[in-house]
Amino acid sequence: MTILALLLVLVYGLCLSFIFCYSLIQVHLTYLYLRCQATKHRPINPSLLLTPEELPRxxxxxxxxxxxxxxxxxxxxxxxxxxxxxxxxxxxxxxxxxxxxxxxxxxxxxxxxxxxxxxxxxxxxxxxxxxxxxxxxxxxxxxxxxxxxxxxxxxxxxxxxxxxxxxxxxxxxxxxxxxxxxxxxxxxxxxxxxxxxxxxxxxxxxxxxxxxxxxxxxxxxxxxxxxxxxxxxxxxxxxxxxxxxxxxxxxxxxxxxxxxxxxxxxxxxxxxMPAVKSQQFRWTKGAAETARKNLGKVLRSDQPLLTKVHAIFHLGNSSIFVCVFLSAVLSLPLLLIREHWTPYFYLFKSGSLFLISLVGLVLFYWTAYRQTSKNRSVSIFTFFPRFLWFLTFSLGLSLHNALAVLEGYLGIKTPFVRTPKFNLRTPADSWQNNAYQTASINLLTILEGLLALYFLAGIILAFYFRDYGLLPFYTMLMLGFGGVFFLTLKHSR
Incomplete structure (x- = not known):
């Protein structure tokens, strides 16, 4: 039991470490983005303007x-x-x-x-x-x-x-x-x-x-x-x-x-939701397939070290869903282990990496939110609800995307599935009765519903043990998996 508990803690810590490194990369990209803003709006160099005769075919x-x-x-x-x-x-x-x-x-x-x-x-x-x-x-x-x-x-x-x-x-x-x-x-x-x-x-x-x-x-x-x-x-x-x-x-x-x-x-x-899932599946699995095909070539190339590091997290960014899903699922048994495995309590301190990672992601998404909002004076109070819902939505898709990533790394081939488009411009437009509406109620959908119940149990255990550190995390996981499950059912009718 001790070996199993140690193994679970180590896997949990490795997942959180990857998430932490991923957030550092996002913070570095945020820094580079802000550094480049001073040159973004320079006047167009006249030498870049093409005359009608110079326009290529x-x-x-x-x-x-x-x-x-x-x-x-x-x-x-x-x-x-x-x-x-x-x-x-x-x-x-x-x-x-x-x-x-x-x-x-x-x-x-x-x-x-x-x-x-x-x-x-x-x-x-x-x-x-x-x-x-x-x-x-x-x-x-x-x-x-x-x-x-x-x-x-x-x-x-x-x-x-x-x-x-x-x-x-x-x-x-x-x-x-x-x-x-x-x-x-x-x-x-x-x-x-x-x-x-x-x-x-x-x-x-x-x-x-x-x-x-x-x-x-x-x-x-x-x-x-x-x-x-x-x-x-x-x-x-x-x-x-x-x-x-x-x-x-x-x-x-x-x-x-x-x-x-x-x-x-x-x-x-x-x-x-079925359309979102088909798009997410293609993007996340395809990124893993591309990493499997090209990452070795990048690492063997003469590119600078920092370029290679960014390429690892660029090609491997879909792996974040594997780490998020494993850390979420393991957090419940670790909650039980922590109550009875006090000799190695210090190993659980790795959980603080999640909070540090969260700060980095807040900075990353806040910068993007301000930059893309038409109202540049947007408030942090309008950002946080959107960010928390986005995080909840991403957590709810973590199982679906993690399976896609694993298929990509294992070389399991599946056909290209297009994302249906419905020509929806206003809330009055409807996707129902659309010829391309897809039904996707399957074993994965059932598992997403069961995971919502699983993390509801996590909420109950948090109150039972009076250990509230992961309570917000369990709440978002329950809402995320429950929401994905509900919308999959609703949009597949």
């Missing part, structure tokens, strides 16, 4: 799979780009097998009649999913640069002018822009997603860029130099995050990536 790729609700508005938005028609090619890479095909065909014919170079590209099979579609389109792409937009995006007409001026050096391979959210106020679920994504698209991307660390193309809302894609080995479908994979392969080939926080690409957030 651009291919816009629109990878589509069953997007009947949003595909028409995407094509309309791209067709409205204020860019010379004789230097623009649009590829609608359509893998759909529903009425989306007919909608695309009609739109393409409409803009072809207006003289636009737009093609409806249908592959023989959906091999390689999105990565396969992008690589297939690349073979007939005539542009020197390749802009990519997912189906739910609505780029501004001047998008190309704002991004292309950054390719002022032949080794600049990618320019990525910040995502904005068309429906962030649709529900509490979309508000919390926006809260988390805003931190990535401000602090993380800008901080990594300013620190000259590896950053990533986010799969959409950015533009590639075609020769960069080709030099890095092209799009490959052996991970679920083909964008992150190609980003690392390109940067290992010494291509430069630039991130533009001030240029935005609006898009739609998933509005149902």
């Amino acid at each position: 651009v291919t816009i790729q629109l990878p589509i799979y069953n997007e009947r609700y949003v595909v028409e508005r995407l094509i309309d938005a791209v067709a409205a780009f204020n860019y010379p028609a004789n230097k623009l090619q649009i590829q609608v890479l359509d893998d759909s097998d529903d009425e989306t095909v007919t909608l695309i065909a009609a739109k393409v014919a409409h803009y072809q009649a207006k003289g636009l170079d737009i093609t409806h590209v249908k592959r023989p099979s959906r091999t390689g999913f999105k990565a396969g579609a992008l690589q297939y389109g690349l073979t007939t792409a005539t542009g020197e640069f390749i802009a990519i937009f997912d189906a739910d995006f609505l780029p501004e007409p001047d998008f190309l002018h704002q991004t292309l001026r950054q390719f002022n050096h032949p080794r600049v391979g990618v320019v990525q822009t910040r995502w904005e959210h068309l429906n962030s106020h649709y529900s509490l679920l979309t508000k919390l997603q926006a809260f988390g994504l805003n931190a990535h698209f401000t602090i993380e991307q800008t901080g990594r860029s300013c620190g000259h660390f590896f950053i990533n193309f986010n799969g959409t809302g950015g533009i590639w130099r075609k020769t960069c894609i080709q030099d890095a080995g092209g799009w490959q479908a052996d991970t679920l995050t083909e964008d992150l994979d190609l980003s690392y392969r390109a940067q290992l080939r010494n291509w430069e990536f630039r991130y533009l926080e001030q240029v935005t690409a609006p898009a739609e957030l998933p509005a149902t």
